[in-house]
Amino acid sequence: MAISSQPKLLSDAASRWLVGTIALVLVVVPVLNLLVPADSALHLSSYWVSLLGKYLCLALLALALDLVWGYAGILSLGHGAFFALGGYAMGMYLMRQIGERGVYGNPVLPDFMVFLDWQELPWYWYGFDDFLFAALMVVLVPGALAFAFGWFAFRSRVTGVYLSIITQALTFALMLAFFRNDMGFGGNNGLTDFKDILGFSLAAEGTKSALFVASGVALIGGYLLCRRVVTSRLGRVLVAVREAESRTRFLGYRVEHYKLFVFVLSAMLAGIAGALYVPQVGIINPGEFAPLVSIEIVVWVAVGGRGYLYGAIVGALLVNYGKTWFTGAFPEIWLFLLGGLFVVSTLFLPRGVVGLLQRRRSSHQPSPPSPSPQAAAQAEEGAR
């Protein structure tokens, strides 16, 4: 075993497998949708393209949660808030793209503002007609909220269940705020009736495929970024924080800085996931801030396997596919099933589905130096 001086992003089989599979799907799905004729048995409908794209966004959201929960041990029950904020930032851009095509034909004001009899655009809607500005806000707004929240929470050493509760309170408070009409985000209807993105119609098949591909690329990019973090020395500090926070402090690490770093990074990834999700589902409303939504994310990660990164992705895909199927077949029992799934996975699958598949220790760390047979004898000598 050689000592690797650079962390290897794709050093483990699971990562190569995951990235390879997603890359393949990113090619195959658009081909089946756009190039295979509609009357062929192999044709994939646009409904499925958007649905799969939606799953990829949720997988990115789960990945973001696993970075903070699986590695730094921060159980956030409010990650839905960062996702929703990214979604709203994108939604605001899409609203402004509607322009005169709205029901009231106002070139500047979105329909709901005209309906509320507003005369001018609130200042915080300025700039959202520009895609680059909106894209920046997609990461900056969740990032800034995570920074402000983390700054106070981590510095005052709020941990464990107390931290989880305040993250839940955070998303709940945002939900109440966004429900209000006078906030200027469309109240309980949220933002919807989007027409196009970057000049391309959202209803077009090509746009749907492009959004699907963008979601997959974001997922792969997010995965590699997270791998970069967890395979670095910083990743090991995070694990130390998760397992023995106070010990890590006595080793000279400013635990709060480390937590703040991953929390903000994670919030930004969640924001990107939300921004890609919204054009594919066509709506963003305060329901995304609901505490239950954030708890669901935790279930995905727990089911898939916490602390592997790819486990979160697998969990999100499995549970959400299950959700689509069940809410179609037996809508009334889905919530019970979700709860049951969480209980079963915590009781019987502490390392999730991927932990079950991969019994061996994940090889996300650089290898130690090769042990020498004389080591023990030399150690005794060294101690003399």
Added chain:
Amino acid sequence: MIEARHHLPTNILYLDGVTVSFDGFKALRELSLAIAPGELRAIIGPNGAGKTTFMDVVTGKVRPTEGEVFFHDTVDLTRHDEAEIARLGIGRKFQKPTVIDSLTVWENLELACAGERGVFTTLMHPRSAGERERMAEILERVGLAEAAGRPGGALSHGQKQWLEIGMLLAQSPELLLIDEPAAGMTDHETELTAQLLREISGERSVVVVEHDMVFVKALDCRVTVLHEGHTLAEGTLEHVQADERVIEVYLGR
């Protein structure tokens, strides 16, 4: 933060009138203690005497209710937090060995290794070849070279003690506070630990808390006896063992 002070000789660690009370219960009562640079000092005392609390005060885990704690006579340790104190050059081994269970022995050592501890550095810079060589040397020294790839959680109690000592060496602090290092070690290992600590002192200052008298004897250094948060006696092991009050509260039981 740094104040000019005018104590007589230079001390690496200086406590004066330190009192720690937990809801009225005084774990330390006006404790005064001075450790010279390069000194090796043993602290003994019955259970609950305040030995661990003394280390908690020095490392920033517990704030004294009253009294002064100075590092190098100039740095007021009561004004710094745990991470800052560790960076100032004070390392600690805990009574209950705490290594990071899911990190390997190698990674535990890497975590402790001296150097920049900022978020950016740990993200961008892997350990240099020189640092890795030093870590490999330390592993050999503490007899864990063979176990480098094993998770910390899979080590025996004695091995964890060694790993913690190795981590302290890697941290390379000026002052080492070592709480009950010999617990869970064989007689031979205890002997080795005492030798290692004697070696380290001189270059660095070492304060060792220990119950095992054989071990303390092997350390062959000045001994401070704590009792109910206060210094009962101080001097050579023979001297304190001959002290009537010490015999009464501790040795004679």
